[in-house]
Amino acid sequence: MGIIKVRNATFSYGRENVFENIDLEINAGEVFCLFGPNGCGKSTLILCMLGVLPLSNGQISLGGRNVRGMKPSEVAKVAAYIPQSxxxxxxxxxxxxxxxxxxxxxxxxxxxxxxxxxxxxxxxxxxxxxxxxxxxxxxxxxxxxxxxxxxxxxxxxTPILIMDEPTAHLDFRNELNFLETIVKLVKQSGLTIIMATHFPNHAFYFEGIGVNSSLALMNNRNIAVKGNPFEVLTEENMENVFNIKSKIISYTWKDETLRQIVPLETS
Amino acid sequence: MKLRKTVILISVLAVFLLGACSNTPAATTTPDENIETITVTDSIGREVKVPEKVERIAALYSFAGYAVCLLGSGNELVGVPGGLQRDLLLIEIFPDIADASTPRVGGTINIEELLRIDPDVVLVRKDTVADDREVEKLDKSGLPYIVVDYSTMEEQREAILIIGKAIGKEAEATAFNNYYLGIIDRVSQIVGDMPEEDKITLHHSENQATRATHESSLAADWTRAAGVINVSVGGDLELVGNDYYASIEQILLWNPEVIIVNESTAYSLITGHPQWSGISAVQNEKVYQLPNGISRWGHPGSVETPLALLWTAKTVYPDLFTHIDMEQEVHDFYKTFFDMELDDEMIATVLRGGDLREDK
Amino acid sequence: MIALLVAGPVLIILVSLFIGRYPLSVSEVFTTLGFRMGLVQADIPATHLNVVWDVRLPRAILGAMVGASLAVSGASFQGMFRNPLVSANILGVTSGAGFGAALAIIMFDGQTFFIYLFAFAFGLLAVILSYLIGTTYKATPTVMLVLGGVVVSSIFSALISLLKYIADPFDQLPSIVFWLMGSLASARFTDIVIAAIPMLIGVIGLLLMRWRLNVLSLGDIEARALGLNVLIAKSLAIFFATLATAGAVCVSGVIGWVGLVIPHIGRMLVGNNNEALIPVTISLGAGYLVIVDNIARTLTGSEIPLGILTSLIGGPFFIYLIRRTKARGW
Structure with missing residues (x-):
């Protein structure tokens, strides 16, 4: 099932490790959100998945092939990239x-x-x-x-779209419009989407709208927790991983139970 | 044309103003009191005191160097222009030139080098003293310097005489000038009265194929004396750097009957390039390379001007100059003025041109 | 569209056959052309043939090739370096190539092969150096690249001056000086054939990969993510652009500004997509240089070296561009 598999991946600039020993498996047809604060290494991990940057250790397979051995044109036929800026x-x-x-x-x-x-x-x-x-x-x-x-x-x-904080520079309405577009595409054509983001509610949005979605929390050069949004985005995890006190609230809209996470204070 | 006049006017004004504001070259220099000196008036009217007995000469441009050699003082040259060091025949006569200092390179004087070689007299050209910075350097050095310049044959003879006086070779200078006048006279007797319409048209290519004689240059004078119509004299030429060029279409329009060149590369271009093929001189195979002795004959800095004049007249009007034996003339010239006995082979080399100047 | 792009320069070349110091009537030019091409039987003076066929025609053809080469290399450098203010001239490629050629004139007595080889090698060196300097400060890449080019350009100009200083003032110096100023005066058909090889390879290469230049202009990461082997594509584009520039410099000396002015006129006309821009730039460059050369050789009895005229036009245009860049995000 894993269309992207990251095994024991480490990347370093010089002596400094940007991330280390990351293991991930992303399934075909799901929206995968990579959540973490700015500078935690999300963008670097994404560029490694695309073969633009080479891992220092470990390996990434893209559509069943080691990305390291693929030519740029071969990668570009499997995964498309939408940059942050x-x-x-x-x-x-x-x-x-x-x-x-x-x-x-x-x-x-x-x-x-x-x-x-x-x-x-x-x-x-x-x-x-x-x-x-x-x-x-x-x-x-x-x-x-x-x-x-x-x-x-x-x-x-391509079967895969990889996006790096695509909504970072968008206003309130455009952000929603963008997410709706993504949902439409996933539902229409079964695309796999990898999306780095620093808005945890994106994952709840996808889950709530009935799209297969999963989520990984990234902090301190590593993946702390991964799984489906309901399991991962908990008040405990937010506290443990990011030192944030928060509240999960749920509400009903169009007969669906939707969730949002609300940050309360840093601790 | 109007633009050009304006440019000239502005230039003249600028020169005038600069001249008025800056130090004019010092009229006299005061060498050591103990040394006997004589006074020489140079080409721009300065009176310069130089030692009566000159033993170390710095010639800062080619004509001065050739002239010093011509007057028999080549071994006293301690400073020469770099070009002289590639004149093979000259080096053969005065081997020391090959190792002499070259205190003026790229148009500026290296004053420390000039002071190091300690000349008794320095020979410079007018363009050097047109530059205030050069003048200041020379004035401060205290070295006696003589400005020698010319743009006609008469002025060239005058220049030889000035140099002769300055280096104690006045008699030799006078002898050479008499020879010079003699050649002019011999040629003039034959072509002097020739009607303009009978004269042959000629393009004198100087170094570059399209570089042509400007009306106020020495070549304009000696080609006139040779009895030819130099097509570019009085024509519309373009100044590039310090040299005048004609466009190829202009030369095609002039359609000269004879072309004389002083460089083998220009010779092969003119005779081989399709652009030139329609010109009368090329079609009738009347493209000639000027001979090259101690220097390139007819070159602005050459002292072999009388020979260039004679050779050109004989080359252009062979039927009128059957009595002139060019080989003999060459032999006698170098024998008289350089005390060098050229064999037939060497004379042929000189007349062929091109082989006696080393490529850089 | 294509027909127009080809017809424009061809027409300008034809017109230039009628312009020059040598007075020839329109019918004389036609007769001479017809005779030379075997269409007309006539008694043609040899000088007429010279003027039309050996002086004006090769000069115009070569001018067109040089103009096309300089213009298209400018457009390509702008695209691949994502910088509207560069050209072969500003990146130091022309000075580098000029230095290489001048060096070959002195070292190898002006043997054609070495002139081309050295011009290309030093042109390449110049662009690589400029690029390296340009990447030093990532914050202002556009300005840094221009500054890098200025530095490299001035180094090579200084080296050219050094060569002039070393060169024989009688023989080599005038030829280096005149040649560096840029002139097409002594172009002949055999020169055209030799000079055309690097210029055509460069121009056609860039023409073929023009769409790739669009992708390259998005920057290394995006271009690579889109499937481009950036290293290969960039190297190829630099190779072609430098080859075209070096070829042009070898026949006509350093002619400034064409590579900056023409691509921007092209951008104003057809926009920035290199698919359209590159062919238009080639056509405009070819026409422009022939026109400027016609002006250069008719204004005076001899010739104002081309470099002077193109700089007189190009310098002020560059100032205009900088203002425009500032005002409209270019």
């Missing part, structure tokens, strides 16, 4: 950016084929931003840009 180097049109999702499918000396262009258009459509197609993406808002990047990831046609 995207620097806009030139005012490309939205469609140009989405089309770049087809990189792994084109040869060095040839431009994308008409089929590639069709896939890119469909990806825009799927995310619901077809009207932005010919707009310079430098003129789009943060939320819109994030959706363009999701469309680009979809154009890669």
């Amino acid at each position: 995207h620097e806009k180097p030139f005012p490309y049109k939205a469609i140009d950016i989405v089309l770049m999702g087809r990189t792994a499918h084109t040869a060095t000396f040839s431009p994308p084929s008409p089929a590639d262009r069709k896939i890119a258009d469909e990806a825009l459509e799927k995310v619901g931003i077809a009207e932005f197609r010919d707009r310079p993406y430098t003129q789009l808002s943060g939320g819109e840009t994030q959706l363009v990047l999701v469309a680009r990831a979809l154009a890669q046609q």
Whole structure:
């Protein structure tokens, strides 16, 4: 079942270990939230999963293959990446950016084929931003840009999407809109989603809306607890792992019992 | 044209103002009181006291170096321009030149080096004293320096005489100048009265194929004396660095009947490059390389100007100069002024040009 | 679109056959061309053939190739370094190549092969050095890269001056000086064939991988995550851009600013997608340099070296760009 398996993974810059001895298994078709404070090593772990950074020790397998032995184009056919922040180097049109999702499918000396262009258009459509197609993406808002990047990831046609704090720069409404888009995609096409986040309620949101989801708490270079959100996001765990006193509250909406975690004080 | 005039006007004004504000070269220098001195008036009218007996000479540009050698004092050169060290024939006559100091490199004087070699007299060109910084260096050094410059044959002879006086070789200088005048006279007797329309048109390529004679240069004077129409004299030329160039289309338009060059690379370019192929001189195989003796004949810094003049006249008008035996002329010139007996083979080498100057 | 991009420079090349100091009427030029191509039987003066076929035509063709090379390498450097303010010139590639070529003129007596080899090798060295300096301070990569280029450029300019100092003032110096200023004056067809090899490889290489330049411009991490082997792609792009630049420098000396001005005009016209930008840049660069060269050789009796004119146009344009960059996030 494990579409991504992380075994005994350690990564270090120089002598400093960013994380060490991490074991994880992410199942196909689930939304996996990697929760932890800023600077705990989430982004680094994600880049290691994508083969962009090499592990110092241990191994990561992606779709059954050791990511270390895969070419960039092979990785990009299995997992797509949505970065935390995207620097806009030139005012490309939205469609140009989405089309770049087809990189792994084109040869060095040839431009994308008409089929590639069709896939890119469909990806825009799927995310619901077809009207932005010919707009310079430098003129789009943060939320819109994030959706363009999701469309680009979809154009890669991979079974896995890996996102690094995708909602970090979004406002209240855009954050919800983004999450709804993700849910829609998972339900439609059975994607596996890995999402680094520092909002624990994202995991409750996915669970509550009926998507297979799991969660790992990361702190002090390691994974402290992992499992489904209901088991992991507890008041005890928040206290033990992050030294936060918190309260889980539950409420009913549209006949579903939903949960939220509310932070109370640091201890 | 208007732009150019403006530029010239501004330049003239600038030079004038600079001249007015800055120290003009000191008119006299005062060497050691105990040494007998003579006074020499240089090309720009300065009166300079130099020792009566000069034993160490620094020549800071090529003409001065050649002239000193011509007047028989080559062994007294302690400072030379670098170019002289590649003139093979000259080195053969005055081997010490090869190891002499080169106190002026890249257009500036290394004053410490100049002081180290301690010359009795320094020979410089006008462009050196046009630079206030160079003047200041020379003035502060206390070395007597003589400015020698020319842009006509007459001024060139005057320059030889000035150098002759300064280094105690006035008689030799006068002898050379008489020879110089004699050559001009011999050529003038034949081509002097030639009507303009009968004269042959000529392009004088200086180092680079398209680098041409400017109207206020020595070459304009000696090519005129050789009885040819130098096509670029009075023409529209472009200044690049310190040199004047013509465009290839302009040369095609002039369509000279004869081309003389002083560099073998320019020779092969002109005779081999398709752009030049339609020019009358190329089509009729009248492209000639100027000879090269102790220096490149006809070059602005050369002392072999009279030979260049004679050779050009004979080359352009062979039928009018059948009585001139160029081999004999070459032999006599180097015998008279350099006390060197050239064999036939060497004379042929000189006349062929190009082989006696070492590549760098 | 493609037809327009090809027709533009071709038309400009054709027009330049009618421009020059040598007075030739329009019909004379046509007759000469027709005769040379075997279409017309006529008695053509040899100088007419020279002027049209050996002076103006090769010069215009070479000018077009040089312009295309400099422009496309500029656009590519901008893309791959994600920096709108760079070009081969600003990154020190042209000075590096100029130094290499000047070194080869002195060391190998101007043998063509070594001139090209050295120009390329030192051009490559220059861009690598600039890049390394540019990565020193991650906070301001755009400015640092430009500064790195300035440093490298000035080092190589100083080395060129050193070479001029060493060179023979009579023989080698004038040729180095004149050549560094940039001129297409003595271009002949055999030169074109040799010079065309590096320039065409560079230009065509960049043209083919132009879409990859878009991906490269997203930065190393994203480009790699999208499936690009960044090291290979970047190396290839630098290789082609440097090859094109070195080829151009070898025939025409250091001609500044084309690589900065032209890509930006292209960006104004068709936007920033390299798929369209690269072909447009090639076409504009080719046309631009031929026009500037036509101006250079008709303004005066001889020629104002091209480098002077392109700098006069390019310098102020650069200032404009910096202002624009500041105002509109470029």
